[in-house]
Amino acid sequence: MKICVTASSGSLDTQVDPRFGRCQYFLIVDSDTMDFEAMPNISADTMGGAGIQAAQAVANKGVEVVITGNVGPNAIQTLSAAGIKIITGAFGTVREVIKMHKSGQLKETSGATVSEHFGMGMGRKGGRF
Amino acid sequence: MIISIASGKGGTGKTTIATNLALSLENVQLLDCDVEEPNAHIFLKPEIKIQTPVCIPVPRVDETKCDYCGKCAEFCEFNAFAVFNKQIMIFPELCHGCGGCLLVCPKNAMVENYKEVGVVKKGVARDIEFVYGELKLGEPMAVPVIRKVKEEIDENKTVIIDASPGTSCPVIAAVHGSDYCILVTEPTPFGLHDLGLAVETLRKMKIPFGVVINCDGIGDQKVQEYCKKEGIPLLLKIPMDRRIAELYSRGIPFVLEMPKWKDKFLELFDAVQIHA
Numbered sequence: 001m002k003i004c005v006t007a008s009s010g011s012l013d014t015q016v017d018p019r020f021g022r023c024q025y026f027l028i029v030d031s032d033t034m035d036f037e038a039m040p041n042i043s044a045d046t047m048g049g050a051g052i053q054a055a056q057a058v059a060n061k062g063v064e065v066v067i068t069g070n071v072g073p074n075a076i077q078t079l080s081a082a083g084i085k086i087i088t089g090a091f092g093t094v095r096e097v098i099k100m101h102k103s104g105q106l107k108e109t110s111g112a113t114v115s116e117h118f119g120m121g122m123g124r125k126g127g128r129f
Numbered sequence: 130m131i132i133s134i135a136s137g138k139g140g141t142g143k144t145t146i147a148t149n150l151a152l153s154l155e156n157v158q159l160l161d162c163d164v165e166e167p168n169a170h171i172f173l174k175p176e177i178k179i180q181t182p183v184c185i186p187v188p189r190v191d192e193t194k195c196d197y198c199g200k201c202a203e204f205c206e207f208n209a210f211a212v213f214n215k216q217i218m219i220f221p222e223l224c225h226g227c228g229g230c231l232l233v234c235p236k237n238a239m240v241e242n243y244k245e246v247g248v249v250k251k252g253v254a255r256d257i258e259f260v261y262g263e264l265k266l267g268e269p270m271a272v273p274v275i276r277k278v279k280e281e282i283d284e285n286k287t288v289i290i291d292a293s294p295g296t297s298c299p300v301i302a303a304v305h306g307s308d309y310c311i312l313v314t315e316p317t318p319f320g321l322h323d324l325g326l327a328v329e330t331l332r333k334m335k336i337p338f339g340v341v342i343n344c345d346g347i348g349d350q351k352v353q354e355y356c357k358k359e360g361i362p363l364l365l366k367i368p369m370d371r372r373i374a375e376l377y378s379r380g381i382p383f384v385l386e387m388p389k390w391k392d393k394f395l396e397l398f399d400a401v402q403i404h405a
Contacts, residue, residue: 052211
């Protein structure tokens, strides 16, 4: 199964990045063979709509499941439309969460876990533009 | 002549200066460009004669023409599109209405729709021609409404523009093109800090400016020291005065009840004309 995990760098032993739209890397992992592709997230620094752009990139990779920490409303809408299952609240290394997912320890989410602009960091949240 | 009134910090008295200055001059037009929370009308009580809706173009997709090439999503700087697996999604609240997607779509599948984002109201208050904008609740972008308000500028009059606080896009849109900007501040560390940001912004925009200190007597002398050091003209000081505050709380511009202040505002206007 093709699984996308948000990660803070490009290796399987890196920590899960708790943000979806503004994570550093997407690791696209084949959960059977543990072969993976590390895709840098070009949406990390975008002005707005990072979740949408990131979801589109992930959908075009043909993944079936996304595992992350939190996901916002626009991202979840896009991922759901692409028929991708979303698992939130994940932490630990990418390798660990893949293992947990295989053993059925992670649960799917159906709603956003954070509001828009969550991953933008201090001083930019809710900015007027 | 176009004079804009801005501040870094909110609540320093932009509208107080704008309304009292307008009431002290002749042949004047007042534009309230703080469209997220306009309030000059509370003080001037204009009779509104014309209301015009403000619309921005938002795209709609003709799915019979779209071949999901993704050029729109690639182009859109605000990520208002997602295109994947023969699907296209549009997020109109992210659209800034630039119309670029219509230009880049090779299949002409984009149709321009219009969305109402606010309203411009025009009227007269005493002898002042009064215009203000109101952003629709829940709409995130104030700039299109501000631009519409500014389309009403009458160059034959002295134009006073009341801007919103801060230094972000709505402020830039409001003060852009003015001949002079009055920065209103209070003599406190907060007032000084945010004044510094506004000064940086105006210097970058190459708009001449000066400072009015409101609620003079509270806080400290740091704003005055800052202006002196930076060579910024200090145009007027309005004291912390209970009578002014009481009139304000009743929605009355204080020059109406304290006519001596009209002279001070005329002096302010003279100073502006000298420095502009």
